[in-house]
Amino acid sequence: MFSLYKKRPALAEVTILFGTHSGHSKYVARQLAKLLDLKGVSHRVLNMKRFRAADLVQERCVLMVVSTHGDGEPPAGAMRFVTELSKVPELSGLQYSVCALGDSYYENFCETGRYIDAVMMRLGARALVPRVDCDEEFEMPAARWIKEVAGVLSGSVAEEVSLVSQTRRYKARLTRQFRLNQPDSSKEVFHLEFESDLFPYLPGDSVGFIPSGFPNGRDQQGRTPRYYSIASSPLEVTNGFHLTVKTHEKGLCSPCLNHLLRPGDELEFIHLPSESFRLGHDHPAIILVAAGVGIAPFRAFIRHNAAQLNPVKIWLLYGDRNIETDYLYRDEWKALLEKGSIHRMDVAFSRNDPPQYVQDLLRINRKDVAQWVQSGTAVYVCGSKPMGAAVRGFFDDLSQNLALGDKGVHDRAELAYYEELF
Numbered sequence: 001m002f003s004l005y006k007k008r009p010a011l012a013e014v015t016i017l018f019g020t021h022s023g024h025s026k027y028v029a030r031q032l033a034k035l036l037d038l039k040g041v042s043h044r045v046l047n048m049k050r051f052r053a054a055d056l057v058q059e060r061c062v063l064m065v066v067s068t069h070g071d072g073e074p075p076a077g078a079m080r081f082v083t084e085l086s087k088v089p090e091l092s093g094l095q096y097s098v099c100a101l102g103d104s105y106y107e108n109f110c111e112t113g114r115y116i117d118a119v120m121m122r123l124g125a126r127a128l129v130p131r132v133d134c135d136e137e138f139e140m141p142a143a144r145w146i147k148e149v150a151g152v153l154s155g156s157v158a159e160e161v162s163l164v165s166q167t168r169r170y171k172a173r174l175t176r177q178f179r180l181n182q183p184d185s186s187k188e189v190f191h192l193e194f195e196s197d198l199f200p201y202l203p204g205d206s207v208g209f210i211p212s213g214f215p216n217g218r219d220q221q222g223r224t225p226r227y228y229s230i231a232s233s234p235l236e237v238t239n240g241f242h243l244t245v246k247t248h249e250k251g252l253c254s255p256c257l258n259h260l261l262r263p264g265d266e267l268e269f270i271h272l273p274s275e276s277f278r279l280g281h282d283h284p285a286i287i288l289v290a291a292g293v294g295i296a297p298f299r300a301f302i303r304h305n306a307a308q309l310n311p312v313k314i315w316l317l318y319g320d321r322n323i324e325t326d327y328l329y330r331d332e333w334k335a336l337l338e339k340g341s342i343h344r345m346d347v348a349f350s351r352n353d354p355p356q357y358v359q360d361l362l363r364i365n366r367k368d369v370a371q372w373v374q375s376g377t378a379v380y381v382c383g384s385k386p387m388g389a390a391v392r393g394f395f396d397d398l399s400q401n402l403a404l405g406d407k408g409v410h411d412r413a414e415l416a417y418y419e420e421l422f
């Protein structure tokens with residue numbers, strides 16, 4: 001093996017691309033870069049969101065680390081790269097390799113990495129080393145991939161690489177819990193407050209619980225975490241976090257959180273950073289579109305923003321089932337509106353007369369939305385996938401029409417548009 005590697009001429013100019021949701025792929029990319037540094041292989045590391053697939057034709061060697069999210073989709077930041085990749089005419093001069101991160105619990109295991117690999121092959125690019133598919137415990141296979149890639153590129157056997165586990169477990173203790181909607185509602189949503197170990201979260205992030213780890217839990221098999229968006233700001237709640245949890249009757253996790261857990265009970269959780277669903281301050285204003293428990297991260301955004309020196313202007317559009325029974329955090333919004341922490345709020349209820357959804361609110365207020373968007377407002381959407389699709393449709397249509405008016409926005413891809421759908 002050693003002599004085989006030695007015969008290869010060392011390649012220069014390597015581009016390492018990563019596509020990530022929660023930071024694992026970025027970590028792997030950086031560890032690869034460190035080893036290439038040691039080996040004297042010149043390289044650069046780039047987030048896929050800043051790289052156009054068309055520019056691949058100028059590259060000699062591209063190494064890609066990418067995860068899969070949603071139902072087999074690329075992380076939000078990698079979406080454009082993946083979509084544009086299939087439009088590249090050919091890449092016969094290019095060498096590449098893919099490290100795919102995923103979780104075999106999901107049906108579309110490592111789908112993004114597999115797809116990229118297949119397209120690269122079809123375009124005539126040559127695999128430097130075969131793709132590796134990494135399961136939830138990605139550290140060992142990813143380390144082997146790094147070692148192999150570095151060995152081939154440097155023409156020498158690379159030293160052992162060891163990656164540190166990125167899924168640290170923390171402890172949380174329930175301190176308070178109350179039902180948010182009315183007992184006669186057709187669903188059940190709870191507000192939960194936890195004290196916890198310190199962990200570096202930002203609004204937009206989630207926590208994950210492994211169902212089999214619940215105290216007093218049923219005999220459960222669930223090994224895959226269920227995630228909940230953090231509904232509090234670390235600037236306000238410094239020793240823990242809040243959640244907004246809807247009960248899924250036959251679910252493994254939500255009934256335990258809402259029914260079995262008692263104040264004082266402890267449980268373990270993991271932190272899911274959300275690199276592409278963060279409250280940025282490079283926009284003068286933000287529009288938040290939420291349905292149901294999709295309101296949770298926006299409670300964190302709004303409260304976090306209110307605690308800043310230079311808060312951005314917020315327009316909240318919120319939809320739920322019934323105004324009498326399901327208006328989550330109603331009094332809080334009222335107080336935040338009075339304080340000016342929310343500039344404007346519109347609500348829609350699907351089981352009142354007339355039935356309305358958030359996308360109806362957007363359509364009704366289309367002129368105002370257009371004005372906000374044209375002045376550089378970022379749009380955040382959180383809730384169910386069907387709701388997300390409807391809202392996306394609205395913004396696709398709006399931005400196409402704005403393009404006709406030549407006001408600087410030509411399609412939704414040019415909007416600062418962020419979504420968290422579940």
Ligand SMILES: Cc1cc2nc3c(=O)[nH]c(=O)nc-3n(C[C@H](O)[C@H](O)[C@H](O)COP(=O)(O)OP(=O)(O)OC[C@H]3O[C@@H](n4cnc5c(N)ncnc54)[C@H](O)[C@@H]3O)c2cc1C
Pocket residue numbers: 206211226227228229230244245246247248249250251252253254255293294296297420421422
């Ligand atoms: C990033 C992210 C953030 C999220 N944020 C939030 C949030 O803030 N608040 C929130 O409430 N949710 C949130 N979710 C959704 C949440 O993670 C869970 O999907 C939800 O709580 C269901 O988990 P569960 O374990 O209770 O149900 P699961 O065990 O996962 O079951 C899923 C569904 O299948 C049904 N089911 C399961 N077993 C059976 C059976 N034997 N027969 C019939 N039906 C069955 C359940 O009723 C349920 O509807 C988020 C998800 C993600 C990915």
Ligand SMILES: Cc1cc2nc3c(=O)[nH]c(=O)nc-3n(C[C@H](O)[C@H](O)[C@H](O)COP(=O)(O)O)c2cc1C
Pocket residue numbers: 019020021022023024025026066067068069070071072073075101102103104106107108109110111136138227272
């Ligand atoms: C909400 C959610 C959805 C996911 N969906 C998939 C999926 O469809 N297929 C898959 O292989 N992995 C899936 N995963 C697993 C991630 O790809 C895996 O945790 C990976 O290590 C994350 O890497 P990243 O931090 O670079 O995004 C999912 C993870 C989460 C939290």
